[in-house]
Amino acid sequence: xxxxxxxxxxxxxxxxxxxxxxxxxxxxxxxxxxxxxxxxxxxxxxxxxxxxxxxxxxxxxxxxxxxxxxxxxxxxxxxxxxxxxxxxxxxxxxxxxxxxxxxxxxxxxxxxxxxxxxxxxxxxxxxxxxxxxxxxxxxxxxxxxxxxxxxxxxxxxxxxxxxxxxxxxxxxxxxxxxxxxxxxxxxxxxxxxxxxxxxxxxxxxxxxxxxxxxxxxxxxxxxxxxxxxxxxxxxxxxxxxxxxxxxxxxxxxxxxxxxxxxxxxxxxxxxxxxxxxxxxxxxxxxxxxxxxxxxxxxxxxxxxxxxxxxxxxxxxxxxxxxxxxxxxxxxxxxxxxxxxxxxxxxxxxxxxxxxxxxxxxxxxxxxxxxxxxxxxxxxxxxx
Ligand SMILES: Nc1ncnc2c1ncn2[C@@H]1O[C@H](COP(=O)(O)OP(=O)(O)O)[C@@H](O)[C@H]1O
Ligand SMILES: [Mg+2]
Numbered sequence: 006x007x008x009x010x011x012x013x014x015x016x017x018x019x020x021x022x023x024x025x026x027x028x029x030x031x032x033x034x035x036x037x038x039x040x041x042x043x044x045x046x047x048x049x050x051x052x053x054x055x056x057x058x059x060x061x062x063x064x065x066x067x068x069x070x071x072x073x074x075x076x077x078x079x080x081x082x083x084x085x086x087x088x089x090x091x092x093x094x095x096x097x098x099x100x101x102x103x104x105x106x107x108x109x110x111x112x113x114x115x116x117x118x119x120x121x122x123x124x125x126x127x128x129x130x131x132x133x134x135x136x137x138x139x140x141x142x143x144x145x146x147x148x149x150x151x152x153x154x155x156x157x158x159x160x161x162x163x164x165x166x167x168x169x170x171x172x173x174x175x176x177x178x179x180x181x182x183x184x185x186x187x188x189x190x191x192x193x194x195x196x197x198x199x200x201x202x203x204x205x206x207x208x209x210x211x212x213x214x215x216x217x218x219x220x221x222x223x224x225x226x227x228x229x230x231x232x233x234x235x236x237x238x239x240x241x242x243x244x245x246x247x248x249x250x251x252x253x254x255x256x257x258x259x260x261x262x263x264x265x266x267x268x269x270x271x272x273x274x275x276x277x278x279x280x281x282x283x284x285x286x287x288x289x290x291x292x293x294x295x296x297x298x299x300x301x302x303x304x305x306x307x308x309x310x311x312x313x314x315x316x317x318x319x320x321x322x323x324x325x326x327x328x329x330x331x332x333x334x335x336x337x338x339x340x341x342x343x344x345x346x347x348x349x350x351x352x353x354x355x356x357x358x359x360x361x362x363x364x365x366x367x368x369x370x371x372x373x374x375x376x377x378x379x380x381x382x383x384x385x386x387x388x
Pocket of ligand 1: 018021022023041042043044045046047048049050
C-alpha cells in the first residue's frame with residue numbers, strides 16, 4: 006500500500022512561500038506527476054513528502070498514519086534524485102545493496118535482491134563498475150534500481166531524466182511507465198516537462214507559484230484546462246489566448262474581439278471580459294469567401310498570414326488577428342503566402358473560455374448560466 010494524503014501543506018523560506026496551502030490525495034498505485042515551471046515549488050513539495058524538509062504548516066499521511074513529524078528514514082519511501090546521488094567509491098552492486106545493509110538485511114537476501122533489481126532495469130552486466138565508469142543513462146538506471154531494492158510504499162523522483170539526451174529520455178520514459186505498471190506501486194514524479202507528464206502520469210498536479218492550479222488525468226488537463234495558466238502550459242505549440250468579450254445578442258451567446266466573432270449557444274449572459282483559448286490544432290485555415298464570414302456556430306477569426314514554419318510532420322502558420330498572433334497547425338501541402346488574408350475557423354466544442362479577472366475556466370450550465378472552476382484548494386466561486 007502507498008496512499009498519501011497531503012493536507013494544507015505550506016513551506017516558506019524567509020519571505021518566499023515556496024509551497025502554499027496544498028491539499029492533495031495520491032491514491033495507492035497512482036503515478037502522480039508534480040508538474041510546473043521552474044521555481045513553482047515542486048522540489049520543495051517532494052522533499053517535504055520525503056521527510057527531508059519540514060513543512061511550515063500542514064500535515065502528511067501515509068496509509069492513514071500521520072507522518073508529518075516522522076524522520077525520513079522511517080517513512081518507507083524511496084527517493085531518486087536529479088543528480089542520482091550515487092556513492093562514487095562504491096561499486097554498482099554495493100550502491101544497490103546499501104539501502105539493505107543499513108537495515109541489517111542478511112547477506113544472502115541482499116545479493117538475491119540486488120540480482121533481481123539489476124535484472125529488472127537491465128544493469129546486471131554493470132554490477133562491478135564504479136559510477137564514474139558508467140554513462141549518464143546507466144547511472145540513471147542504477148539510481149532507479151537502488152530505489153527498487155527496498156520495496157518501499159512509494160517512489161519519489163525529482164526530474165530523474167533531465168540529465169539525459171532527448172532520445173534516451175524518450176526511451177527511459179517508456180521504461181519508467183512500464184516499471185510502474187509492473188510494480189503497481191505509487192510514484193510521485195517531479196518534472197517541468199509536459200510531455201513526460203502527459204505520457205507517464207495517471208494523475209497530474211499542475212503547480213504555479215507554489216499553488217495547485219489543476220489536478221486531473223492527462224486528458225482532463227489537456228481537454229479541459231481549468232485556467233488560463235493550465236491552457237498556456239499544456240500543449241505544444243502553445244494554446245492561443247485572446248482577450249475577448251462575452252455577451253448575448255439575438256438570443257445567442259457570442260464572443261467578440263477585434264477580428265474575432267464566435268457564436269456559442271442559445272441563451273442570455275451578462276457581458277463580461279474573458280480570455281478565449283483555442284489550440285493551434287483546432288483551428289483550420291480558409292480563403293475568405295470559402296466559409297461564411299459570420300458563423301452560425303463556432304468561431305471565425307479574420308487575419309493575415311505572417312509566417313509559415315515547417316515542423317516536419319505539419320506546418321505552423323502564424324497569423325495576425327487584431328493585436329494577437331495566432332498559431333494554426335495544418336498539413337504542409339496547404340500553401341499559404343505571407344500577407345494572404347485568411348479566415349481561421351474553430352468549432353464551439355474547441356473554444357475554451359476563462360474569466361479575465363480570475364483566470365479560471367468558465368463552464369456552460371443551464372442554471373446558473375456560467376460556473377467558474379475553483380482552483381483545487383480554493384472555495385468554489387459563484388458567478
Ligand atoms: N533552501 C531554500 N532557501 C531559500 N529559498 C528556497 C530554498 N529552496 C527553494 N527555495 C525557493 O522556493 C521556490 C520553489 O523552489 P523549488 O521547490 O526548488 O522549485 P522547483 O523544484 O519547482 O523548480 C523558489 O522560489 C526557490 O528559490
Ligand atoms: Mg526542482
